[in-house]
Amino acid sequence: MNCHCGLKAVFEHPTLCKEHFCSYVEDAVLEGVRREFPEALTAGSDVVVGVACSGGKDSTVLLSVLHKLDIAVIALAIDEGIPGYRDVTLTFLQEFCATRGITLQVRVAPRPLSTLTTLLGKSPCTVCGIFRRHLLNEGGPGISCIATGHNLDDELQSMLLNVALGQSEQNARLLPRKYSALKRIKPLRMVAEKAILAYAVLTGITPPYIECPHASGSLRWSIRDLMTALEEQEPGAKLRLHAFLEEERVNDGPAALSPVGHGICAQCGQPSSQESCAYCEAMREVMAHG
């Protein structure tokens, strides 16, 4: 199987050689930045993109490509205190950033995740989400926007999840938008997960293969397996489904993004539908219990 240039292909759909495939991914990231945060591409701008890094392949590839494109980046990591998982991914991230001269900032949750879930009586993923969101939204000195590594498969799963839960109007809310003072962008959201892993392999990015111990058994998991089965039976179906939902949410965009009913937390100033946000509520509990 060959690339259009005649060299041996390293990837299928699109069928490209190593050089053309790497350019394809890098161009997609550049296009993503142009679409979602063009300020970052203005020559001489003092924009710094904070990349939300998990130590997994998606956010690490995003960090690497933005850095390669000469966009100023800071790697932001959250340590939620998940033993056997977060410590492993943070070690990888520290080494990755050190060898490339990228600044890494690690925010630590106030208590280990297991303590927080017991204290708050909520599921690990809910609690993790509350703290991650808040700590990332805080940004940091000089950070102009937050980029996350969500890929095409993540986005498709999230959109289908909303459809399945009868809240498809939420799909437009997943689009890049301003979150408190900082805009959230997803430069990889049009790139398939498989292409991101291939890019990682081709450029020598080797994140540890490790899954969050809390990830399995969720509804998202089931949707992911369904998509795999669908794609196996009808190749291209996943992309067509994504394109359909993408168009729908972009058309929905302006209405769904209206600020009505979307307030600000009185304590921290981050977005909240209540007077006090989930993070500030959680922190009150944490403080009350020492």
Next chain:
Amino acid sequence: MEARIEQTGERKEFSFSGSVAAMLNVLGVTASTVLVVRNGELLTSDDPVGDDDTVDVLSVVSGG
């Protein structure tokens, strides 16, 4: 040949000669969920593999 399956941590040794697609069939691995790597090189579904080869079967899906 030898295949190292990342997702399960298994090492499978078996006699085989044919395409990557056929090898994945033998292994019972869903092609769309993996990438196959030999000596650091990415292989496509039509690439031939044989008894002298050791390949890594990388899982596309992982958390984060």
